[in-house]
Amino acid sequence: MSSERRYTPTHEWIQSVGDPFRMRVGITDFAQKEITDVVFVELPKIGKKVPRGAEAAIIESVKAAFSIYAPMGGEIVGINSAIESNPALVNADPYGAGWLFELKVDNASEWSSLLDENGYRAHLSSGSVGGH
Amino acid sequence: MSLELSGGEESGSMRPPMEPTLWQKSRPGARGVFPPGISPEALDGRCPEQIRRKSPLALPELSELDVVRHFTRLSHLNRGVDTHFYPLGSCTMKYNPKIMDRISEITGFRDLHPRTGPEGMQGLLEVLHTLEESLGHLLGMEAVTLAPAAGAHGELTGILIARRYFESKGDRGRTEILIPDSAHGTNPASAAMGGFTVRVLPSGSDGGVDLGHLAETLSEKTALVMMTVPSTLGIFEKDLLKMVAMVKDSGALLYMDGANFNAFIGLLRPGDLGFDIVHINTHKTLATPHGGGGPGSGPVGVKAHLAPFLPSPRIRKEGERYSLVSPETSIGPIRSFIGSTLVLLRALGYLRMLGGEGVRRVALYALLNANYLRARLSGTLPRTGSGLCAHEFVLSAKELGAEGLHASDLAKEILDAGYYAPTISFPLIVPEALMIEPTETESKETLDRFAEDFRRIVDLARSNPSRIKEAPRRTPVARPDEVAAARDPVLTDPASLHLS
Numbered sequence: 001m002s003s004e005r006r007y008t009p010t011h012e013w014i015q016s017v018g019d020p021f022r023m024r025v026g027i028t029d030f031a032q033k034e035i036t037d038v039v040f041v042e043l044p045k046i047g048k049k050v051p052r053g054a055e056a057a058i059i060e061s062v063k064a065a066f067s068i069y070a071p072m073g074g075e076i077v078g079i080n081s082a083i084e085s086n087p088a089l090v091n092a093d094p095y096g097a098g099w100l101f102e103l104k105v106d107n108a109s110e111w112s113s114l115l116d117e118n119g120y121r122a123h124l125s126s127g128s129v130g131g132h
Numbered sequence: 133m134s135l136e137l138s139g140g141e142e143s144g145s146m147r148p149p150m151e152p153t154l155w156q157k158s159r160p161g162a163r164g165v166f167p168p169g170i171s172p173e174a175l176d177g178r179c180p181e182q183i184r185r186k187s188p189l190a191l192p193e194l195s196e197l198d199v200v201r202h203f204t205r206l207s208h209l210n211r212g213v214d215t216h217f218y219p220l221g222s223c224t225m226k227y228n229p230k231i232m233d234r235i236s237e238i239t240g241f242r243d244l245h246p247r248t249g250p251e252g253m254q255g256l257l258e259v260l261h262t263l264e265e266s267l268g269h270l271l272g273m274e275a276v277t278l279a280p281a282a283g284a285h286g287e288l289t290g291i292l293i294a295r296r297y298f299e300s301k302g303d304r305g306r307t308e309i310l311i312p313d314s315a316h317g318t319n320p321a322s323a324a325m326g327g328f329t330v331r332v333l334p335s336g337s338d339g340g341v342d343l344g345h346l347a348e349t350l351s352e353k354t355a356l357v358m359m360t361v362p363s364t365l366g367i368f369e370k371d372l373l374k375m376v377a378m379v380k381d382s383g384a385l386l387y388m389d390g391a392n393f394n395a396f397i398g399l400l401r402p403g404d405l406g407f408d409i410v411h412i413n414t415h416k417t418l419a420t421p422h423g424g425g426g427p428g429s430g431p432v433g434v435k436a437h438l439a440p441f442l443p444s445p446r447i448r449k450e451g452e453r454y455s456l457v458s459p460e461t462s463i464g465p466i467r468s469f470i471g472s473t474l475v476l477l478r479a480l481g482y483l484r485m486l487g488g489e490g491v492r493r494v495a496l497y498a499l500l501n502a503n504y505l506r507a508r509l510s511g512t513l514p515r516t517g518s519g520l521c522a523h524e525f526v527l528s529a530k531e532l533g534a535e536g537l538h539a540s541d542l543a544k545e546i547l548d549a550g551y552y553a554p555t556i557s558f559p560l561i562v563p564e565a566l567m568i569e570p571t572e573t574e575s576k577e578t579l580d581r582f583a584e585d586f587r588r589i590v591d592l593a594r595s596n597p598s599r600i601k602e603a604p605r606r607t608p609v610a611r612p613d614e615v616a617a618a619r620d621p622v623l624t625d626p627a628s629l630h631l632s
Contacts, residue, residue, distance in 0.1 A: 034563070039618035062614040063557040065317075087619065 007120035014071040026099040035061045038087040043079040072110040078102035150608040151205045155627035158192035221524045221555040221567025224416035235481040236474040246469045257454035263480040272403025273433030277442045278471045284318035286411030286430030291326035292463045296441045306355035314559045339365040339517045354384040362522035364559045376406035393417045395523035398492030418479035427472040497572035498523040508583035512590040524569035535597035539564040545603040549585040
């Protein structure tokens with residue numbers, strides 16, 4: 001495991017924030033463009049346990065509401081409160097100030113099954129983009 | 133006026149002026165008509181002192197004529213099926229014959245008090261019982277409830293029935309409901325309200341449910357599988373009968389979201405296809421109002437093994453007499469009294485007017501019109517799915533992204549061409565979706581005119597996208613800032629603050 005960013009086919013990213021078990025999650029640049037202007041974000045409660053692939057947050061645009069799934073299973077240990085009052089951050093800086101929540105992951109080996117940068121790019125160009 | 137959106141100052145604009153709000157039109161001292169011999173001051177004295185207002189209520193002040201002109205002008209700015217072709221996919225904006233309004237105004241029904249006992253409303257109970265039987269026949273279901281107040285309320289009712297059914301068998305392990313990703317958003321919402329966990333079934337590349345995924349997801353935890361037939365993509369699942377068999381084998385119940393029943397009413401019966409529970413939306417299928425004109429109704433039909441759980445009260449017929457009963461096995465009342473009775477009266481009137489053959493022709497024309505328009509629009513934008521469609525079809529404007537355009541931009545230009553716009557951005561699984569449903573009540577001439585305009589608009593989008601970005605030019609409001617409105621909503625008319 002490294003500080004490398006990994007991805008899901010449903011357009012979440014996940015990245016360690018130093019501690020190998022503490023991971024930060026957000027949506028990809030592709031996803032924020034597809035969703036268009038984010039107007040509301042519903043973040044999970046700290047302490048909530050989320051299995052891998054379970055809905056962890058909801059993002060709303062003027063088009064629709066989108067479920068955000070946990071890329072790895074774990075416990076919510078941090079949320080980005082800044083995006084609750086300023087949801088535009090998710091569009092402006094999806095990999096930075098627009099992050100969503102942080103997980104204390106249960107099983108670090110889940111990491112290896114996620115898409116790397118090239119894998120995610122290949123997924124996008126394959127056209128089979130679902131999820132968001 | 134603070135409506136900067138209107139842009140009516142541009143030279144050569146065809147934009148009608150926006151009607152000011154009642155607050156903006158308020159004039160101090162203006163008021164409506166009081167009948168002779170009654171003064172507003174005299175009315176004050178009839179109200180007990182302790183509940184009388186100490187200060188006047190902050191309301192706009194207008195004459196009767198001001199109010200009449202205000203609402204008449206608004207009605208002229210409005211677009212409805214009475215004024216424009218309305219291909220709003222998924223919503224089935226068909227024309228409701230005006231005689232249905234007369235039927236719901238029959239005083240013997242209209243003036244009944246909700247607390248009237250069964251002996252005082254035998255006629256109404258007969259109407260409702262007859263409608264239950266007619267719907268049961270059309271749906272292939274042994275019992276029907278007319279109580280739910282809308283389609284989504286019907287979903288919740290069906291889900292509570294499924295829950296009670298498994299509880300009655302002592303099976304408490306079935307906690308999951310499976311729903312395709314193309315479903316109406318109400319399906320997962322109703323499942324969650326009913327206390328179930330939602331599992332999403334992803335669509336395959338043809339827009340249908342992926343059988344392999346269904347097999348993986350079905351388990352002894354599955355209580356219900358909710359299918360929309362035809363799907364929101366306007367497609368009859370080609371593997372529907374296989375899916376039905378797989379669900380039956382798993383011991384789960386099958387639910388049909390019958391919102392699109394106008395695509396096969398009189399042709400196919402959900403009960404014969406193997407479904408256990410089905411709801412329909414009377415406003416989409418049976419000529420009742422789409423909001424505004426009255427409450428909704430979402431009747432639910434079930435197979436015999438689920439009949440004991442239907443909501444109470446139930447209408448029972450013994451000889452020629454009707455009574456209301458509340459069986460102990462019922463899930464209980466789900467709405468006040470006995471449903472949206474005047475809406476249901478219209479639904480029965482519509483079925484009676486059309487008869488069996490007429491009802492069949494509703495479906496045939498819904499299918500014919502959609503397929504005619506689909507064929508006329510082929511070559512404009514790519515469609516999701518192939519072959520025949522059902523009562524609607526979905527195009528994707530994704531390729532116009534290269535010109536910087538979205539489906540919403542096309543929709544704005546469609547408004548200028550003199551139509552209500554199609555549904556956009558739904559279903560979510562199609563990027564830049566335009567969902568077109570002509571409905572059974574439109575003529576070939578209307579469809580031809582729309583097809584020509586649609587083709588012209590897509591051509592314009594390719595040749596001169598900046599023109600499309602300027603649309604609409606003929607509506608009082610052009611492009612409201614939806615993002616700012618959602619992020620920072622202003623819920624009070626600023627003009628009202630100056631008056632209070």
